[in-house]
Each structure stands twice: as structure tokens, then as C-alpha cells.
Amino acid sequence: MATTNLPTTIRAVYQIDPKLTTLKLMETPLPKPTGPNDHLIKIKATAPCLGELGWEINYPSIFPPNRERVPGTEAAGIVATSPPSSPFKPGDEVYFRLHAKYPGCLREYTIVHTEELALKPKTLDWIEAAATPLSTLTAWQGLFTQGILNKHGIKGDADARAHNSKLRVLVTGAGGSVGTWAVEFAAAAGAGAVVAQVSGANIEAAKKAGATEIIDYKKQSIEEWAREDASREVDLVLDCLGGPTLGSCWAAVKEGGVLLSIVGSPEESKPEGVNKALAKATWFLMDCRGDDLKEIADFIDERGLKPQIDSVVEFEEFQAAYDKVEQKKAKGKVVIKVDRF
Incomplete structure (x- = not known):
């Protein structure tokens, strides 16, 4: 199935040298689906991810040789062509996160696979939808897939909520893109306590998202907070900051x-003298799961939630967008409009 009047060439941005964060706009042929799960997606908008322009140098085993270095791993767009067996048809409005090894979304059309796709939340516009997949997938999988909360608590399942109600959860960096979603998800699933590490204006935002306890990092460390009262210990920590935190x-x-x-790595950050035995202590990467994004879309639509957006730029401002993210100057997502709308 295909949309008619597809172009033969498109505008695409490339990272020519994986050792440099310099990007270049080029004209290239329209990507062609080659596999049974390949969809051609007309990209509406994409959002840079901190550090992504260094992934090939830092994690070379992930990337195939001679890959097309088109950045942009999360986006929203419209299905242009789909394989016969796909649940997605031309014209469907979708959002997704691509595996980093594939050519990305900083081009007018790209290839996305069935398992990565979900219909975009109806209550989000293109900018908001493009800023949502990576952060929400990371928070969702941190709590429910890698973590010990039961996601069915969100839908009101009694057994799941009874299980979750016994658990205390701590989210560090709870004012950031991932942390904010984690607080929302944990609270909605019925966690017994949701502890948010935040400061300043983010304190009220965390409480509104469902945090039941606050650690103000400008006033005390997590260690100081925990040592004040042994009952504050938590069953699950989702850390979004690393380092001393x-x-x-x-x-x-x-x-x-x-x-x-x-x-x-939690083990590498473990302080000397600490000999706790944990059920799990690990660094994890989210998985590009469209099935999770479908559940997340339902959650967002039911509750009218929005992602944190720092700024929106036109396609031609791609370098400035990536520079801002890489320099850690963004408060929320920077979104690049690939299509004119």
C-alpha cells in the first residue's frame, strides 16, 4: 500500500564524520523499503537526543559498517507506504523511536519497522508527539519492564494495584524529561510512595505529577535524606542523573x-563500605517497542499530558538544535520541524 506522488529525492541531514558533531544538509534519493516490516514514513518533526552524535565512537559494536549517518532517533509522521501485513496503513499518524543503528529521522522520509511504530496520541500535535517516544519509553520500561511495578495498575487492575501499593519508588532527576514521566507513571500505577528528587519550581510540578515525597537536592543529598529515617528506604530506584547522585x-x-x-553503572558508583545485596543493580537502555508506545499513547490521551519542550526550530536550523542539546542548554526537548506545517 502506498501514497501516490512520492518524490524521487529528499532533503536529508548527515553526520559525515562520526568523530565530529558537524552536520550537513544534502539531497538524496527517496529511501526504499526492502524488508517485510519496512514502512516509509513522511517525517513531520524529530527531536535530538543528548549524546547521540557520539554513539558510534563510544559504542561501535552497535553500528553496521558504512551506515547512512542520518541522526534523529525519535519522531512523528505519516505513513506513506506500508507492507501488506502491516496494521498501519498509508495516512496513519504515527510516532516512534528508531534503533540508533538505522538511518534516522532528520530527513523528509525515513524507514521505520512495524515493531517500532504506534499511532500517535490524538491529544498531541506533531511537535509534542515527536518529543515523546524516547523519554516515555525509558520511564515506562524503567518502572515496569526492568523495574518491579506492575503496569496493569494504571488500568485499575486490583491485584496489580495491591502489589504496587506495597512499593516505595525513588526517581532522581524527577524534573527532567524522563523523570517527570516516571513520576506520572509510578503514581498512576498506584505505587505506595513516589519520592521525587527535584528542586525549585520543579517541586510543585513533581507534586502535581503524583510525587508523595520530595528530596530537595539543593538542601540535602539523597544519602542525608535516607539516613534521617530508616523507614524512608525504597524498593525501586530509577536514576536519571548518574554520578554522585x-x-x-x-x-x-x-x-x-x-x-x-x-x-x-550502579555497581561502579557503589560507595566504599556499602555491602547491600540487591535483587538488581544495572544500567539499562530502553527498547524501541511500539507496543509500549501504544499503551503510553492511551495513557497520555486519557490524562491530557504533555511532554516538556524547550524550543522548536525549522529544519534548516538543525545544527543549532543539536548544538544546544549537546551543550546541555535545553530545558526539555528541542524539536526540529522537518515538514512545513
Whole structure:
């Protein structure tokens, strides 16, 4: 199935040298689906991810040789062509996160696979939808796939909510893109306590998202907070910051608990003298699962939630967008409009 009047060439942005963060706009042939799960997607908008222009140098085993270095791993767009067996048809509005090894979304059309796709939330516009997949997938999988909360608590399942109600959860960096979603998901699933590490204006936002306890990092460390009262220990930590914060999480997690980080290795950050035995202590990467994004879309539509967006730029401003993200100057997502709308 295909949309008619497809172009023969498109505008695409390339990272010519994996050692440099310099990007170049080029004109290239329209990508062609070659596999049974390949969809051609007309990209509406994409959002840079911090560090992605260094992934090939830092994690070379992930990437095939001679790959097309088109950045942009998350996006929203319209299905232009789909394989016969696909649940997605031309004209469907979708959002997704691509595996980094594939050519990305900073081009007018790209190839996306069935398992990565989901219909975009109806309540989000193109900009909002493009800023959503990576952060939500990371938070969702940190709590429900890698973590010990039961996602069915969100839908009101009594057994799931009874299980979740016994669990205390700590989210570090709870004012950031991933952390904010994690607080929302954990609270909605019925966690017994949701502890958010935030400061300033983010304190009220965290409470609104469902945080039941606050650690103000400008006033005390997680270790100091945990040592004040032994009952504050948590069953699950989702760390979004790494570094000294991750190290201090060892003081807060219970014996036999779970300590997860999206930034660094908990074992390598373990302070000297700490000998707790945990059920799980690991760094994890999210998986590009369209099935999860479908459930996330339902959650977003039911609750009218929005992602954190720092700024929106036109396609031609791609370099400035990536530079801002790489320099850690963005508060929320920077979104690049690939299509004119």
C-alpha cells in the first residue's frame, strides 16, 4: 500500500564524520523499503537526543559498517507506504523511536519497522508527539519492564494495584524529561510512595505529577535524606542523573531492592563500605517497542499530558538544535520541524 506522488529525492541531514558533531544538509534519493516490516514514513518533526552524535565512537559494536549517518532517533509522521501485513496503513499518524543503528529521522522520509511504530496520541500535535517516544519509553520500561511495578495498575487492575501499593519508588532527576514521566507513571500505577528528587519550581510540578515525597537536592543529598529515617528506604530506584547522585542512591535502596540507572553503572558508583545485596543493580537502555508506545499513547490521551519542550526550530536550523542539546542548554526537548506545517 502506498501514497501516490512520492518524490524521487529528499532533503536529508548527515553526520559525515562520526568523530565530529558537524552536520550537513544534502539531497538524496527517496529511501526504499526492502524488508517485510519496512514502512516509509513522511517525517513531520524529530527531536535530538543528548549524546547521540557520539554513539558510534563510544559504542561501535552497535553500528553496521558504512551506515547512512542520518541522526534523529525519535519522531512523528505519516505513513506513506506500508507492507501488506502491516496494521498501519498509508495516512496513519504515527510516532516512534528508531534503533540508533538505522538511518534516522532528520530527513523528509525515513524507514521505520512495524515493531517500532504506534499511532500517535490524538491529544498531541506533531511537535509534542515527536518529543515523546524516547523519554516515555525509558520511564515506562524503567518502572515496569526492568523495574518491579506492575503496569496493569494504571488500568485499575486490583491485584496489580495491591502489589504496587506495597512499593516505595525513588526517581532522581524527577524534573527532567524522563523523570517527570516516571513520576506520572509510578503514581498512576498506584505505587505506595513516589519520592521525587527535584528542586525549585520543579517541586510543585513533581507534586502535581503524583510525587508523595520530595528530596530537595539543593538542601540535602539523597544519602542525608535516607539516613534521617530508616523507614524512608525504597524498593525501586530509577536514576536519571548518574554520578554522585547514583552513588548516593545506595543509601536509599532497601536490602534486596532494585537500583536502575539510565546514565551509569550502579555497581561502579557503589560507595566504599556499602555491602547491600540487591535483587538488581544495572544500567539499562530502553527498547524501541511500539507496543509500549501504544499503551503510553492511551495513557497520555486519557490524562491530557504533555511532554516538556524547550524550543522548536525549522529544519534548516538543525545544527543549532543539536548544538544546544549537546551543550546541555535545553530545558526539555528541542524539536526540529522537518515538514512545513
